Amino acid sequence: MRAADPTTGGAAAGSVARSADADVIVVGAGPAGSTAAAYLARAGLDVLLLDKSTFPRAKVCGDGLTPRAVKQLIDLGIDMSEAAGWRHNKGLRAVAGGVSMDLPWPMLASFPDFGAVRPRQDFDELLVRHAEKQGARLREATTVTAAIEENGVVVGVEGHEGPDRRPFTRRAPLTLSCDGVSARVALSLGMVKDDRRPLGVAVRRYYTSPRTDDDFLETHLEVWDRRDPKAPKLLPGYGWIFGMGDGTSNVGLGILATGRTNGTGDYRGLLTHWLAAQPEEWGFREENAVGTIGGAGLPMGFNRTPHARPGMLLVGDAGGMVNPLNGEGIAYAMESASIAAQCAIQGLARSGASREAALAAYPRRMSEALGHYYRLGNAAARLIGNPAVMRVATRHGLPRPTVMRFLLKLLANLYDPKEGELSDRVLTALTRLTPAV
Template sequence: MAQDGRVSEADVVVVGAGPAGSTTAAHLARSGADVVLLEKSRFPREKVCGDGLTPRAVRELVALGVDTSPGAGWLRNRGLRILGGGMRLHLEWPESPSFPSYGLVRPRADLDETLARTAVEAGARLHEGTSVTGPLIGRSGRVVGVAARGEDGEPLEFRAPVVVAADGGSSRLSLALGLHKRDDRPMGVAVRTYYRSPRHDDDWLESWLELWDRSGGDGSQDALLPGYGWVFGMGDGTSNVGLGILNTSSAFGRTDYRQLLRTWLDATPEEWGFREENRTAPVRGAALPMGFNRTPHYTRGVVLVGDSGGMVNPFNGEGIAYAMESGRLAADAVVQALSRTSDAGREQALAAYPRAVRAAWGGYYTLGRVFVKAIGHPEVMRLATRHGLPHPVLMRFTLKLLANLHEPHGGDAMDRLIATLTRVAPAA
């Protein structure tokens, strides 16, 4: 028991109320589990993100019953506008039985609070302003809850037979259990800010494929970097503008990303408004943990979801869809575990979760690791932008591949090819 503190009991403790944690908590609560959801901040709170949601993320919102209509504050988009190699290409989100044909834009402050409130409406017990300080370890070596502190410094304990780590890429809970990031997985960094702009009502997500390092940070001049810039209209008079860079370039870690953002935006048309006098928020950065860069995804009573398990898509840097999907898959396994009558049966049920995420994305993420390693070479990136963009059919295939929007069973020739590639790739 926490000294001079309070102890709470539950079926499941979820640490972190971002998209992964809140989705996990919502699905669990709807299944009848008693869920405690812990969030160190208070809503609304900001997170570094592009604020753009692909149809894959929209599918998860719909599954939660979230109202994604424009009337509820969501801005819909038709697809992706790609600029690079002197080309401008519009690719609509594909029609599909599995995914809606539209994406969304919503500030993370709004999105995260919406998902947290959805979990509360389902029955989860949300504790804001509660910082988890470490796991509680039982005599068997299994985690039996977490220690925490309230905003007033009061020591707290939250005990449960299952703990879900949804505390982001740094995941202090995972680190306390010795689960460190894997060096053989890609990492990225993203920086973003907001500007007042007449482009705020754009119904396309815009991606710039040519980001040039003019500083010679990799030992040369004018290096083409592996990554992309984005412009996402927010519909409120501002645009979210940012860039993401992969660690497969020798310039990674030696590039001033904020200056790179400024250099890129200074070359955009003046009338777009992407100038310092129109900036409405600080330039913020965040790491992008990709391709299962922390494993195992279940150990000793702790389930890792979203960024805690390094589940960002290596192909495009998307994390929200995979955070929510992993939350749904984790909830399925945990609900089954809670129904078991023996410790062995519970462990068998929980062990199904890492197999489920590996089956869902293991082969696909392996392809992603090959992809990011290839585009880490400037000459490969240059060939891809100069010679790939002029071919619309190839680019439609690329959109399905990079956004993971292919039909896993059936579909057209593109779907079947992507499904075959992900099936034969080892799910490491």
């Protein structure tokens, strides 16, 4: 159903109305938008992919991918071999209370047994070019500021494009809001985030470091704010050290923005102070820094709903898809994009009530896929906000390998729901017994 490209003057085709610019408009070309665009274009739909940036572009991220994210990339058709530029890792190293434990990724039928690292600057461009190869039409330097709504139905978007900020409107039967934590499309429709759901903050920086070739993702489960020596605070969050394999390491902090941290304010200063306490031989000092400290919000636990309204679906960070237990966003952005694309492909092949039924299935399918787990994660996030709980968990849990392997599966959402060992069955039952978000 290839539609006319208004920039080339091509002839309209398929079922698209003569006034439409595409079958689907995808706003945002991050992991969610590029994944959705690739699946939709592969199915023969005309996809207009809009992004405010130009590629390549950097994003604030840990650059570490768990096996859950690797699965999504394999499903998309991305070559995940090391020869293709990916650096594989073996698992997660948990550090707290003077104890360090290497936890290999579990051997599962549902997910591969390796993770990966790749800089977001390279990663995002790889995904967007893959979408273009499938037939998606990318428009860079194109900022969408609002949805266009008629009679309660989203029929397109508006904004400005190019260096001279020319105003534009684009119309389509369906819009996918994949515009990240800013969620401008949703906000233009009055869809605000739920402040009862957790919100995280991530700050990171690259350093030239001898730890660049580490083949475990390292996470520090105790993050102390000691800037006031008289009143040190154990913060709800974690630090990370991910070796990039190119001479640098990506190091950062992920902090829950709870009542105890809202007064912290200066997260960049907190990162600098935390790194100063790390061994000097690791190289995390100003003279070894590559670039500046970057920060970003982490919208967690379905903090913006509903995920669908007539003519529009919310995908990835725009719908608060970040895992509230570990701050992972890429895997869930891509997973939600895959589900959204399936619903869109079915819906746009139909008309009338049947079309609306197919599109309205998206929130239900997201709830079935992640709603129970995210409700569990939202409750856990509230517990993590209690320093006494954090101290007990790290002191009594970390020295016990069996407990930590179980927690790894829970925190990373890596277990076989239908087959596998006892811990997988326990996690499956625990998740199903938890009401969905």
